[in-house]
Amino acid sequence: MLKIEGLTAEIDGKQILKGLDLEVPAGEVHAIMGPNGAGKSTLSYVLSGREGYEITGGSVTFHGKDLLAMEPEERAASGLFLAFQYPVELPGVGNATFLRTALNAIRRQRGEPELDAMQFLKLARSRMKELSMPEDMLKRGVNVGFSGGEKKRNEVLQMALLNPSLAILDETDSGLDIDALKIVSEGVNALRGPGFSALVITHYQRLLNYIVPDRVHVLVNGRIAKSGGKELALELEAHGYAEVAA
Amino acid sequence: MNAMTSNAEAFLRRAEALATPAWVGALRRQGVEALARSGLPNRRVEAYRYTDLTPVARAEFGAAPKALARPELPAQRGRARMVFVDGVLRADLSTLPPRPLSDAAPLLGTVENSATAPVAALNAALAEDGMFLDIPAGENAGLIELVSIVTEGAGPIAFHPRHVVRLGEGASVTILETCEGPDGVGYLHNPVFEVVVAEGATCAHTRIQREGQGAYFLSSIHARIAAGGTYDNFTLNAGAKLARNEIHSALEGPKAACHMNGAQLVGQGQLADTTTFLHHAAPDCASRQTYKSVLTGNGRGVFQGKILVAQVAQRTDGYQMNQALLLSEDAEMDAKPQLEIYADDVKCSHGATIGALDENQLFYLRSRGIPEKAARAMLVQAFLTEAVDGVADETCRAALDEAVMGWWQGVAA
Numbered sequence: 110m111l112k113i114e115g116l117t118a119e120i121d122g123k124q125i126l127k128g129l130d131l132e133v134p135a136g137e138v139h140a141i142m143g144p145n146g147a148g149k150s151t152l153s154y155v156l157s158g159r160e161g162y163e164i165t166g167g168s169v170t171f172h173g174k175d176l177l178a179m180e181p182e183e184r185a186a187s188g189l190f191l192a193f194q195y196p197v198e199l200p201g202v203g204n205a206t207f208l209r210t211a212l213n214a215i216r217r218q219r220g221e222p223e224l225d226a227m228q229f230l231k232l233a234r235s236r237m238k239e240l241s242m243p244e245d246m247l248k249r250g251v252n253v254g255f256s257g258g259e260k261k262r263n264e265v266l267q268m269a270l271l272n273p274s275l276a277i278l279d280e281t282d283s284g285l286d287i288d289a290l291k292i293v294s295e296g297v298n299a300l301r302g303p304g305f306s307a308l309v310i311t312h313y314q315r316l317l318n319y320i321v322p323d324r325v326h327v328l329v330n331g332r333i334a335k336s337g338g339k340e341l342a343l344e345l346e347a348h349g350y351a352e353v354a355a
Numbered sequence: 356m357n358a359m360t361s362n363a364e365a366f367l368r369r370a371e372a373l374a375t376p377a378w379v380g381a382l383r384r385q386g387v388e389a390l391a392r393s394g395l396p397n398r399r400v401e402a403y404r405y406t407d408l409t410p411v412a413r414a415e416f417g418a419a420p421k422a423l424a425r426p427e428l429p430a431q432r433g434r435a436r437m438v439f440v441d442g443v444l445r446a447d448l449s450t451l452p453p454r455p456l457s458d459a460a461p462l463l464g465t466v467e468n469s470a471t472a473p474v475a476a477l478n479a480a481l482a483e484d485g486m487f488l489d490i491p492a493g494e495n496a497g498l499i500e501l502v503s504i505v506t507e508g509a510g511p512i513a514f515h516p517r518h519v520v521r522l523g524e525g526a527s528v529t530i531l532e533t534c535e536g537p538d539g540v541g542y543l544h545n546p547v548f549e550v551v552v553a554e555g556a557t558c559a560h561t562r563i564q565r566e567g568q569g570a571y572f573l574s575s576i577h578a579r580i581a582a583g584g585t586y587d588n589f590t591l592n593a594g595a596k597l598a599r600n601e602i603h604s605a606l607e608g609p610k611a612a613c614h615m616n617g618a619q620l621v622g623q624g625q626l627a628d629t630t631t632f633l634h635h636a637a638p639d640c641a642s643r644q645t646y647k648s649v650l651t652g653n654g655r656g657v658f659q660g661k662i663l664v665a666q667v668a669q670r671t672d673g674y675q676m677n678q679a680l681l682l683s684e685d686a687e688m689d690a691k692p693q694l695e696i697y698a699d700d701v702k703c704s705h706g707a708t709i710g711a712l713d714e715n716q717l718f719y720l721r722s723r724g725i726p727e728k729a730a731r732a733m734l735v736q737a738f739l740t741e742a743v744d745g746v747a748d749e750t751c752r753a754a755l756d757e758a759v760m761g762w763w764q765g766v767a768a
Contacts, residue, residue: 197716
């Protein structure tokens with residue numbers, strides 16, 4: 110489903126990804142762990158199409174298509190979703206308008222009928238309930254005045270509505286207390302199934318107690334240094350990246 | 356000063372040729388004197404350093420056509436309306452019983468420098484009619500529309516309506532003013548408002564300026580606000596080749612308030628200038644100003660905002676914000692906020708931001724499947740929403756939203 114081969118990328122002339130290989134089959138959840146500066150966030154931005162990164166080599170195929178040739182909105186319509194580490198505030202853009210515009214933009218690109226305001230509200234309300242989100246979050250500006258936990262829940266709400274086939278969770282656990290972590294994890298787990306894969310990027314093993322991965326990869330210095338089962342996360346927690354990845 | 360005396364000669368000759376009934380005589384004299392003295396200023400005059408009016412002095416304007424046009428009018432939104440076509444007050448198209456401007460004679464030229472500032476002086480020298488809205492004490496006059504339309508066949512006319520709005524104690528009115536005309540014609544619309552707000556009265560004034568792309572729009576609004584009274588102005592400055600939009604407000608009694616907000620939508624070949632002058636002349640008054648400009652192509656925007664707090668105006672609460680969004684490399688915004696404060700117990704703040712669309716916000720929207728063009732439109736709309744949302748009247752707000760959308764569709768096309 111997602112296949113990355115020999116990916117190299119740089120920003121401002123500095124090479125960050127140095128020949129990264131990774132494959133995520135349909136229906137699997139993979140975790141990427143690694144120290145600061147290893148290239149975790151760069152990988153998530155390169156995959157989602159943020160400007161400013163120079164791809165110098167390698168390839169990424171997603172559902173058999175060249176992901177790197179697509180605009181960010183086309184990647185989203187193809188089923189890719191990035192849950193931001195730092196969700197962006199959009200003053201003046203109501204959350205409901207934002208969610209509905211996004212959902213209908215994707216449905217349009219996928220050739221599906223758009224939802225009217227009533228259909229959308231019904232869907233959004235039921236998803237919000239599952240994520241224990243107060244309904245007034247629909248009326249507020251996107252992420253404006255949201256707490257850290259609310260912003261992350263809003264990311265998971267977007268994911269639940271847009272229904273991606275691959276979700277990249279970039280440090281979704283950062284800044285979350287244990288209750289919020291559980292809610293967010295349940296939101297992700299609810300989507301798991303044969304048509305849903307996830308790339309969970311995290312510093313800490315803690316999140317992986319709640320979102321249990323099929324595979325764990327260690328990203329060090331721009332490439333995958335080691336891969337293993339879920340027990341690799343525990344090993345990393347106990348012995349540190351330096352020893353495990355050496 | 357002598358160097359500039361001659362540039363308004365064509366206007367002065369026209370003023371001389373006008374019939375001058377007694378009621379307008381004093382005003383015209385003041386205007387002619389001021390115009391002869393200072394002409395239409397160029398950029399050497401500080402208040403016009405970003406907006407040169409000499410192109411208006413050099414332009415040739417013709418007389419209004421003799422035959423009265425019957426343009427298609429937009430649907431009436433207010434309780435009543437007054438319609439000007441090609442600068443002529445049309446009782447036959449208006450639903451508001453017109454009151455002759457001569458009834459307002461004692462007020463003419465009495466509202467703070469409404470005869471002597473250059474834009475107002477030009478009007479004073481040449482004004483022949485206008486709307487006189489006289490709301491008795493305690494009356495709520497509802498929504499009144501003031502419509503100005505220039506027709507296709509009118510040519511490069513010049514017209515100078517002088518509107519007078521007087522609210523008695525505790526009265527209220529909402530004015531929705533729209534100005535429209537054909538593209539590619541160098542006509543001049545030079546309206547001046549004199550607004551007198553008595554104690555506890557409220558005047559809410561929304562203006563949608565969508566003059567044709569070749570037009571000149573030189574406007575000056577002058578308001579005096581008594582104790583406990585409010586004057587609210589929202590101006591959408593979207594049309595004309597050169598638009599100068601001045602507002603002079605004086606807070607003259609305790610607890611008077613003034614809100615001056617607006618948006619400027621400026622495209623290729625356009626200059627839009629908003630210049631505000633706010634005089635806090637009494638204690639315990641509040642003023643709020645938020646102006647937002649969106650500039651495309653080689654559009655140029657200007658915001659000049661001066662707040663003068665007199666020594667008596669203790670406990671003044673003033674706020675002024677000016678923000679501009681530059682959507683192209685060639686667009687330009689000039690901003691000049693000024694505070695002059697003589698009272699010591701004052702809360703006054705101002706700020707300005709000028710920048711491009713935020714790349715993080717744009718990427719966030721696109722990563723959610725929203726195509727780039729739509730994402731940009733959402734962010735521009737959001738930028739303007741904050742300004743338009745402050746307009747209390749729903750009909751006015753809807754008209755503004757419509758005008759903003761229409762402009763954006765034209766830009767994005």
